[in-house]
Amino acid sequence: MYLLENKGVTAPKGFYASGIHCGLKKNNSKLDLALIYSEVAGNAAGVYTKNKVKGAPIYITKEHLINKKAQAIIVNSGNANTCTGDDGLLKAKEMAEFQAKALNIKTDDVLVASTGVIGVPLNIDKIKNAIPLLSKKLSTEGSEEAAYAIMTTDKIKKQLAIEFTIGDKTVTIGAIAKGSGMIEPNMGTMLSFLTTDLNISSELLEEALRESTKISYNRVSVDGDTSTNDMVLIIANGLANNEKIVSKNNDYYNFLNALNKINVSLAKMIARDGEGATKLIECIVYNAPNKEDAEVLSKSVINSPLVKTAIFGNDANWGRILCALGYSGININPNTIDLYFKSELAEIKVCENGKAIFFDELTAKKILSKEEVKILIDMKSGTEAAVAWGCDLSYDYVKINGEYRS
Amino acid sequence: MYLLENKGVTAPKGFYASGIHCGLKKNNSKLDLALIYSEVAGNAAGVYTKNKVKGAPIYITKEHLINKKAQAIIVNSGNANTCTGDDGLLKAKEMAEFQAKALNIKTDDVLVASTGVIGVPLNIDKIKNAIPLLSKKLSTEGSEEAAYAIMTTDKIKKQLAIEFTIGDKTVTIGAIAKGSGMIEPNMGTMLSFLTTDLNISSELLEEALRESTKISYNRVSVDGDTSTNDMVLIIANGLANNEKIVSKNNDYYNFLNALNKINVSLAKMIARDGEGATKLIECIVYNAPNKEDAEVLSKSVINSPLVKTAIFGNDANWGRILCALGYSGININPNTIDLYFKSELAEIKVCENGKAIFFDELTAKKILSKEEVKILIDMKSGTEAAVAWGCDLSYDYVKINGEYRS
Known part of the structure; x- marks a missing residue:
């Protein structure tokens, strides 16, 4: 194939x-x-x-x-x-x-x-x-x-x-x-x-x-x-x-x-190729209790304007990811969640068991500056996974949709 | 009072x-x-x-x-x-x-x-x-x-x-x-x-x-x-x-x-005063079958990035409003819906029974260019109403959230 x-x-x-x-x-x-x-x-x-x-x-x-x-x-x-x-x-x-x-x-x-x-x-x-x-x-x-x-x-x-x-x-x-x-x-x-x-x-x-x-x-x-x-x-x-x-x-x-x-x-x-996109974002939710939850969670993250703008700005603002998981409607336990950012450059852990851990902000910035960024979310509450794809939210999105008409 | x-x-x-x-x-x-x-x-x-x-x-x-x-x-x-x-x-x-x-x-x-x-x-x-x-x-x-x-x-x-x-x-x-x-x-x-x-x-x-x-x-x-x-x-x-x-x-x-x-x-x-907002948008859904539907519909419109960018661009792109009503999850009949834009300047009807009607684009642009814009949605399918408030989506929203960190 x-x-x-x-x-x-x-x-x-x-x-x-x-x-x-x-x-x-x-x-x-x-x-x-x-x-x-x-x-x-x-x-x-x-x-x-x-x-x-x-x-x-x-x-x-x-x-x-x-x-x-x-x-x-x-x-x-x-x-x-x-x-x-x-x-x-x-x-x-x-x-x-x-x-x-x-x-x-x-x-x-x-x-x-x-x-x-x-x-x-x-x-x-x-x-x-x-x-x-x-x-x-x-x-x-x-x-x-x-x-x-x-x-x-x-x-x-x-x-x-x-x-x-x-x-x-x-x-x-x-x-x-x-x-x-x-x-x-x-x-x-x-x-x-x-x-x-x-x-x-x-x-x-x-x-x-x-x-x-x-x-x-x-x-x-x-x-x-x-x-x-x-x-x-x-x-x-x-x-x-x-x-x-x-x-x-x-x-x-x-x-x-x-x-x-x-x-x-x-x-x-x-x-x-999303409107105004500068990056592809792949969000993988794994070790979730079931596939449906994993899917809803991954989409909630990929769809958050605040996550999208953070990635656009190369900002490892992982709190916004945790927040998007929290309001997804899925009954999550924040205290088991680990978060990672990954790109071709490296992988970096930014949150453990729902809490801040020390990480090198500069390395995180470099990882996020690549054209393909992965958000890895380890729920540690099961064995199922789902992936969703999206893009960052840039000035050009506003330009295109504030002006484009046909 | x-x-x-x-x-x-x-x-x-x-x-x-x-x-x-x-x-x-x-x-x-x-x-x-x-x-x-x-x-x-x-x-x-x-x-x-x-x-x-x-x-x-x-x-x-x-x-x-x-x-x-x-x-x-x-x-x-x-x-x-x-x-x-x-x-x-x-x-x-x-x-x-x-x-x-x-x-x-x-x-x-x-x-x-x-x-x-x-x-x-x-x-x-x-x-x-x-x-x-x-x-x-x-x-x-x-x-x-x-x-x-x-x-x-x-x-x-x-x-x-x-x-x-x-x-x-x-x-x-x-x-x-x-x-x-x-x-x-x-x-x-x-x-x-x-x-x-x-x-x-x-x-x-x-x-x-x-x-x-x-x-x-x-x-x-x-x-x-x-x-x-x-x-x-x-x-x-x-x-x-x-x-x-x-x-x-x-x-x-x-x-x-x-x-x-x-x-x-x-x-x-x-x-x-929403981040980057240049306008207050008020969305009123009326003549809906019940209050809950009216509320979900008004929020679906106020929350659509494409509606928000259109209002930012003074663009009477009402199709995006109809679309946001359509994907809200509420079982609507698009063929009874009338849409109006309103501001201190005037009110203009832009859609009747879910279909395009002739309207003066220039007048619509002027109406939308005001700081307080109302979207009026007549569902013609009941007697209940709800209102929701939001703001437009501008370049500054991206700037603030791509850069702001504390």
């Missing part, structure tokens, strides 16, 4: 992609419409935002996935098509219809996603006008363009592929993703589109995606507070020709492993 | 206060030790942080309030005396003992509070050395000094008094308070100390304080996520000589009204 860092959704057999500037973003040089296409319809699954306010594309994509089949995904950035009423639903449907016609496939085999500003009517004509060229541009080299076209405030394009074997067959999973507003991903839409040539039943594909999402994207900053438009979609076209996976056998877990690997890698890329 | 804006804890009969620089704050010109004293012991009550990690003073103050009596409150800033283990508890106890001796009163009639950095041993000698002068300085003019001495990153001192009548007696409530880290008050300790010359049973005093805290301090940004050291204390010394309140009669509700008025005013002062 190995990661292919320069490949994306077109790495698996039979997948094509493209990206184009259709005019939803004002800047002419920025791509804003992406297409992913499989030469045969595949089994497909989706995981969606739990927000009560949902973007129009969420409704259309869910509807089109009732039969658990899909062949294409069309995605625009620059407008979320959310809080746009019936008009928004009609336009999301129209996007799928137009794209289906251009590719000569069934409308309900086209999935739709949008990301960008909320509450502004979608200019569907710009999309319609661009669909012919977008479709024509489809190629096995198109993943990078598609990755650029789904970006909003992201600074770095996110694509990745992973190869593994099932029996004598090589199977590939490819992906493009976007994140953004990272201080609580409450609005910065998180999108991830996965392709694979694996041959698997739609039920198991869906279950694997759901499981994998839980320990990857849902561990980026807080979850539950998901955006109106978040979604993770996967299409499996079966062209790897492996023996079809229809039960939870070794092959299934092989696949789940690879899926987890690519999703966790993308989740970390999303966290690291 | 009227507010006395230049008075504080020494406004009620028989109360004295003082403030001094004892050396816990490095800057010599900054006061860091405060004392409030009543010439007779009074009934007293406290409301404390729900954080599982609690500062040492919380334990000692709770212990000293078992008999529901108190005569003095000593408060230091510059060190929270939290995560300091048994040593911290001993020192909090010692603070009370020393102060009691100096005033020649009982140790358990002295309440203790601390605010500042976590996990650093408290230099108790500096406090002990300062207590004689601090006690000597007590005066009816000392409220302002005490208000300064409890500040950390607060920019504005917070004191207030309110006068009302019960029968033919004038009753006064006085207060000093501090806030600070306002983006979720998860660490910025919120302290409020109230004095009154009211004659009331300790049970009803406690109940009134608890009720009043719920609709005032607990509505500032999010609650539940309270700091390790938050507390609200009140001493009622009875010197107003009103007929003692021992049941929930009109007099009780008169008092509760005045208490609510002073606490809500202080809560708004705390929100407005």
